[in-house]
Amino acid sequence: MKFVKAFFSVGITFLLIWVLETKLGDIPPLGEFLNPVTGFWQNAESKNIMPTENLRLKGLYGKVIIKYDEHRIPHIFAANDHDLYFAQGYVTARDRLWQMDIQTRSASGRLSEIVGPKALEIDQYHRRTGMVFAAENALKGMFKNPVSHLMIVAYTDGVNNYIHQLAPENYPIEFKLLDYAPEEWKPINCALLLKLMSEILAGGSDQFGMTNNLKRFGAQAVNDLFPDYPFHEDPIIPIGTKWNFKPLPIPKPSASFMAQMTEGIKTHEIIDGIGSNNWAISGSKTANGYPILANDPHLDLSFPSIWYQLQMSSPTVNVYGVSLPGSPCIIIGYNQKISWGVTNVDAAVLDWYQIKFKDDTKSEYWYNNQWSKVKKRIEVIKVRGGKPVIDTVLYTHHGPVVYETEAKKPPGHHGNIPVGNAMRWLAHDESDDIMTFHLLNRGKNYNDYREALKYYTCPAQNFIFASSDNDIAITPNGKFPLKFKDQGKFILDGSDPANDWHGWIPAEQNPTIKNPPRGFVSSANQSSTDPTYPYYINWKFEQYYRGKRINDRLGAMKNATADSFRKIQTDNYSILAQDVLPTMLKYLDRSKMNNDHLTALAIVTNWNKHYDANSVGASIFNKWWIKLYDTIWRDHFAVKGIILKTPSYDRTEKLLLTEPSSYWFDNVHTPAKESGSDIVNIAFNSTINEMVKKFGKPGHKWQWGLVKKTYINHLANLPGFGTGEFFAGGTGGVINALKNNNGPSWRMVVQMGPVVKGYGVFPGGESGNPGSFYYSDMFKTWKDGKLNELLFLNSATDNSKRIKSTLVLN
Amino acid sequence: MLFLIILILSFICGFFLPWWVASVVAFLVAFFIGKTSLPSFWSGFSAIFIVWAALALLKTLPNDNILAGRVVQLFPLPHNWIWLLLVTAVVGGLVGGMAALSGVLIKKIFRS
Numbered sequence: 001m002k003f004v005k006a007f008f009s010v011g012i013t014f015l016l017i018w019v020l021e022t023k024l025g026d027i028p029p030l031g032e033f034l035n036p037v038t039g040f041w042q043n044a045e046s047k048n049i050m051p052t053e054n055l056r057l058k059g060l061y062g063k064v065i066i067k068y069d070e071h072r073i074p075h076i077f078a079a080n081d082h083d084l085y086f087a088q089g090y091v092t093a094r095d096r097l098w099q100m101d102i103q104t105r106s107a108s109g110r111l112s113e114i115v116g117p118k119a120l121e122i123d124q125y126h127r128r129t130g131m132v133f134a135a136e137n138a139l140k141g142m143f144k145n146p147v148s149h150l151m152i153v154a155y156t157d158g159v160n161n162y163i164h165q166l167a168p169e170n171y172p173i174e175f176k177l178l179d180y181a182p183e184e185w186k187p188i189n190c191a192l193l194l195k196l197m198s199e200i201l202a203g204g205s206d207q208f209g210m211t212n213n214l215k216r217f218g219a220q221a222v223n224d225l226f227p228d229y230p231f232h233e234d235p236i237i238p239i240g241t242k243w244n245f246k247p248l249p250i251p252k253p254s255a256s257f258m259a260q261m262t263e264g265i266k267t268h269e270i271i272d273g274i275g276s277n278n279w280a281i282s283g284s285k286t287a288n289g290y291p292i293l294a295n296d297p298h299l300d301l302s303f304p305s306i307w308y309q310l311q312m313s314s315p316t317v318n319v320y321g322v323s324l325p326g327s328p329c330i331i332i333g334y335n336q337k338i339s340w341g342v343t344n345v346d347a348a349v350l351d352w353y354q355i356k357f358k359d360d361t362k363s364e365y366w367y368n369n370q371w372s373k374v375k376k377r378i379e380v381i382k383v384r385g386g387k388p389v390i391d392t393v394l395y396t397h398h399g400p401v402v403y404e405t406e407a408k409k410p411p412g413h414h415g416n417i418p419v420g421n422a423m424r425w426l427a428h429d430e431s432d433d434i435m436t437f438h439l440l441n442r443g444k445n446y447n448d449y450r451e452a453l454k455y456y457t458c459p460a461q462n463f464i465f466a467s468s469d470n471d472i473a474i475t476p477n478g479k480f481p482l483k484f485k486d487q488g489k490f491i492l493d494g495s496d497p498a499n500d501w502h503g504w505i506p507a508e509q510n511p512t513i514k515n516p517p518r519g520f521v522s523s524a525n526q527s528s529t530d531p532t533y534p535y536y537i538n539w540k541f542e543q544y545y546r547g548k549r550i551n552d553r554l555g556a557m558k559n560a561t562a563d564s565f566r567k568i569q570t571d572n573y574s575i576l577a578q579d580v581l582p583t584m585l586k587y588l589d590r591s592k593m594n595n596d597h598l599t600a601l602a603i604v605t606n607w608n609k610h611y612d613a614n615s616v617g618a619s620i621f622n623k624w625w626i627k628l629y630d631t632i633w634r635d636h637f638a639v640k641g642i643i644l645k646t647p648s649y650d651r652t653e654k655l656l657l658t659e660p661s662s663y664w665f666d667n668v669h670t671p672a673k674e675s676g677s678d679i680v681n682i683a684f685n686s687t688i689n690e691m692v693k694k695f696g697k698p699g700h701k702w703q704w705g706l707v708k709k710t711y712i713n714h715l716a717n718l719p720g721f722g723t724g725e726f727f728a729g730g731t732g733g734v735i736n737a738l739k740n741n742n743g744p745s746w747r748m749v750v751q752m753g754p755v756v757k758g759y760g761v762f763p764g765g766e767s768g769n770p771g772s773f774y775y776s777d778m779f780k781t782w783k784d785g786k787l788n789e790l791l792f793l794n795s796a797t798d799n800s801k802r803i804k805s806t807l808v809l810n
Numbered sequence: 811m812l813f814l815i816i817l818i819l820s821f822i823c824g825f826f827l828p829w830w831v832a833s834v835v836a837f838l839v840a841f842f843i844g845k846t847s848l849p850s851f852w853s854g855f856s857a858i859f860i861v862w863a864a865l866a867l868l869k870t871l872p873n874d875n876i877l878a879g880r881v882v883q884l885f886p887l888p889h890n891w892i893w894l895l896l897v898t899a900v901v902g903g904l905v906g907g908m909a910a911l912s913g914v915l916i917k918k919i920f921r922s
Contacts, residue, residue: 005847006915013837013908017830020901031905034898035829036865041898044873173877177884720883771877779897 027491028179038169040176043771054073054808060086066807071788072766072774075311077599077796082154084314085328087809088364089158092308093185096325096768097162098172099304100189101182102715104326105197108132109190109381114180116384127379130400131199134428135191137787141430142191148434152187157326159185172769174716194434198427200299201344202459207352209645211490217636218646224648225664228486228531228539231654232579234548235527236462236476237511238518245509247534248580253484269389275542276343277569277735279522280466280474283752287559290753291466294565295332295341298737301712303776304724305746305764307331311793312441319441320792322746322756325768329437332748333637334758336792337444337748338467343523345460345476348483348538349426351501353398353494365396366495372397398422398494422494424501426479431457434530446471446514453477454507462523464485466754467504474521475512476528476537480505485536505535520554522547524735543650545575545733562759562787565749570785572611577621579653581609582623587677588684599698600688611736613705613729622707622731623691627683628656635668649733654679705729709740712763712779714770721770723763726783738784746789759787812850815839816857816906824865832858833900833909840913847914854910855903862902866895 020031033039049068053186062079064087069075074091078084083292093100105111109126111119124134139250142148163182175182214222278295287294299306307322314328321333332341357374358364364371375395382388394401401420432455439452453475456463462477467470481501492499511529513521525542553568585605594600600620607617629652637644647655655662660676674682695701705727714721730738737743748760763782767774783789816839820832836854869872870891878891887893916922 002915002918006912006919009908009912009915013833013905013912016905016908017833020905021830031829031899034901036862036869036898037824037827037829039829039898040877041866041869044869044875044877046872047874048872173881718884720880720889770880771873773874773876775876 011274021443023179028177032179033176040173040771042169042200043173043176043769045767045772046768047773049805051804054810057086057090059157059161060809062810064773064809066091066809067793067796067803068076068807069791069800069802069807070804071778072772072804073309073311074766075791075793075803076313077793078312078314081314081316082150083809084312084317085151085154086158086161088310088312088323088328089155089160089185089708090162090809091158091310091807092161092325093159094321095766096173096304096308097159097166097182097481099715099768100159100185100193100326102174103196104189104192107196108135109379112381112383113388113582114178114384117386120381120383120389123381124379124389124391127391128400128402128404129199129203129423130393130395130425130449131192131195131427133377133395133400134195134198134425135188137430138191138194138433139188139430141432142434145432145435147438148432151328151434151438152190155190156185156187167429173771177718178716190327190434193324195427197324198459199205200459202347202349202427203425205350206645207488207491209643212642212644214490216639216642225651226489226539227651229527230540230544230648230650232544232548232650233527233530234544234551235530236474236521236523236547237513237529237533238516239530241516241529242507243509243515243534244530245506247351247509248482248503248506249481251484251487251502251535252498253487254493254496275326275546275737277522277524277546277550277737278341278343278462278464278474279554279565279568280339280464280472281520281521281554281557281560281565282472283470285519285554285560286751287561288751288753289470290468290751291470291472292560292562292565292749292751293339293341293464293466293472294569294747294749295343295464296747297332297341297343298743299745301741301743301745301763303712303714303764303770304768305762305766307762308765309760309762309790311791313793313795317442318794320790321748322760322762325683327434329434330441331437332746333441334748334750334756335441335443335714336468336756338440338449338465339450339752339756339758340440340443340466341464341748342461343464344525345462345478345528346525346538346541347460347476347478347480348459348480348488348536349458349478351488352421352425352491353396353424353499354491354496355396355401355420355422356400362394367397368495368497383430394424394496398424398500399428421491424623426481429457429479431479433457443689445469446473449473450512451476453510462525462528464521464523466750466752468754468756471515471753472521473512473514475510476523477507477512479507480510480535480537483536486539487536489539509535516554520551520557522550522554524550540648543648543733546735546737548575549573562749562751562757566747566759566785566787568570568735569744569747569749570730572610572618572729572731574611574618574621574731575736576625576649576653576733577607577609580625580656581607581621583630583657584680584684587680589677589681596692596697597685597688600691601684603698611704611729611731611734613703613727615704615729616700616702616730617696618686618701618704619707620691620698620705624684624687627687628652628680631667631679631683636664687733703727704731710738710743711739711741723776723779728783744782747782749787756792758790758792760790761786761788811846812839812910813853813857815843816854817831817861819848820858820906821861821864824861831888831904833863833905836909837913838904840910841917844910844914844917847911848913851907852909854913855907858906859899859903863895870895 066076109123217451276297280293321330356366435455459478482503524546527545730736765774882894
């Protein structure tokens, strides 16, 4: 009996410990996680900060002094450039190690290693689009340049110095939750991170949908509905700007056929409304006589924040701004001579080529009237709790064949093996983009800015510039392929050399403008130029709404200050509503409306066209417009089993405003023949009916800030680690482009002058640790549309009351 | 006595040894000085319960409980960090209690 009792007791004890030591599904080992000695409690940071800290690190050449201000933003002072980037790597890892790890894992298709089979699809996508191949090429380019080489290697050493001294109890909490350990940082990780940015900003495509459109509706309809230049536009380089260069001959369009569209390839579609704003105004229009520059890049917002703020100083540089955790240098920022910022250029740098293989072995493909060898790249994806998945990716000279149909074909689907498409993507090419930022960080004037831009390839950006010499400029910049017009608008025949990219637009012929007569420069992802620019960059860009509003406001501006720029950054005015609302109202038939409809109509009629958080009119207009848009196009473009691309808002505007009896208004599923005004009425009625049903009678529950969902999640979507939903204004097509979890990821305003003053904020905080007081301390300032005054120190001995602690590395 | 010794030893070990060492401590102490089953269990339980709660409090109080307040939302618990503290302490307590019970029961086998 005693024996049995003891046996059971010991057995249960072991079982208990085993359960607490084991990862069960997504639940981390609870004993490991909960115990106060090594578990998550250890990640709770004390509010008492040590005023000074000294650390000995291997690999530094000299002493580095790091001052932390009240937002725990590091101000690094190093005796040489090596130590500067070393220290940047070290402090970034200290605050953001898990973010750096998960982002590079994601980019390189290695998530399944830690979360198991559920990440397999996303891993395969990254492997098959050649993300690692791209990063390898980028690293090759960077290592050829001794300057970039030094930055990458020093940064990597700094990160690894932090990782090596990290005890398991101090691992960031996400490692504990996902039950894995950080691994050594490699130089290629820096490149992977930049490729991730290329994927986000220049990795979408709509050629599939466009090719299907062409087959379904014919060339005439497609040219009409998907024009190469929009109805409304206010291009970045002002209309009428003369091009003072002799362009290269434009390549001839190929005679080849349009590729067959045989499969529903899943890449992510280009999502409208993603974008960013930047602008700079000349000293003639500002209160202090020097330029002011503003930038707010829009991205998917997350915790830990996308950006990491810091000041970096060595004998060659003293710069302030935001960096990407995992990459050296400041990406957007300012020094005491210049300031710069970026927005995305929607350049066509990703094209699809239909490939004709010789046989089932797929070892040769047809190109230029002969068979060419396919290169095979084996991808091994390790899977936690399972066998590794081995994938062979075929590479043509265009690039990888992303989607191999045979393996992916749904069962029972017989017939010919559909031919896959190869991806030609600029991000796969050798490049040294980091050098651009190295030079901008040290830039002193306009010439330095122009020199820095030459190194930049992808993702193409509108680089805006302002200097204390009173220059302003903007350059839609990157490596742009030399193409015939519309090359890549549809899938291309990969066997015809005439379809290959024909070289590059010379960097100095990229569109650019310096000190234009109107006294300002700006961009919001719209068309780079008017149609007189000799080269083809893309057939479509982000629509003009934000750009137009920025230009309207800057045009009217006098005696501008940093605060006037802050107000523009948070402007919610809708140009779309300005364009279409009067016509929509004009078409409404008031005779059959009930009380709710009339109330709603009165509200939207009196609406000031601002997407403010408390605006009811915004909610009504927004839903009404989307309904209208859907009702116009859905019957033609929502076809089961085929991916079609729907026309833009801009084209829809043209239809509504200038073609009220167009064929496209008619609903093909009804016997009646609908006109524009019919559709406007149908859309209004169902909008109000649905809103009454969902929110009750028109009232405070209809406020835009409640109707629109706005939130910031943790990168791993952990409940409690994000902000939850919050009440906020803004939307996709207004300057304050905040919608769902996408919006201004960093707002910066820089006043140039003898002493440059910067203002900025991002949603979140410097620390990536949810147990830190600096995890989300800047969120409220950002949400309230305010900016922090940025602390720029001239030297390590520069005293400021805002410095709270000092870290010395040697 | 049993309670106090487990408490002190596991508190000290807690700073430099893995979490499950608490069970070894409870087991050994009960093996050598434990007498009866149920009191041994409760001694082990309450000692580790208190040690884990105290160690957790040492971390979470200077943190204004912001981390625990977030982490508790990952669990099917009311959104108050106190619950997480309780769960932590109970888990530790159960391990300590079962280990102490095992210690005293094994001892009884050798006695007979």
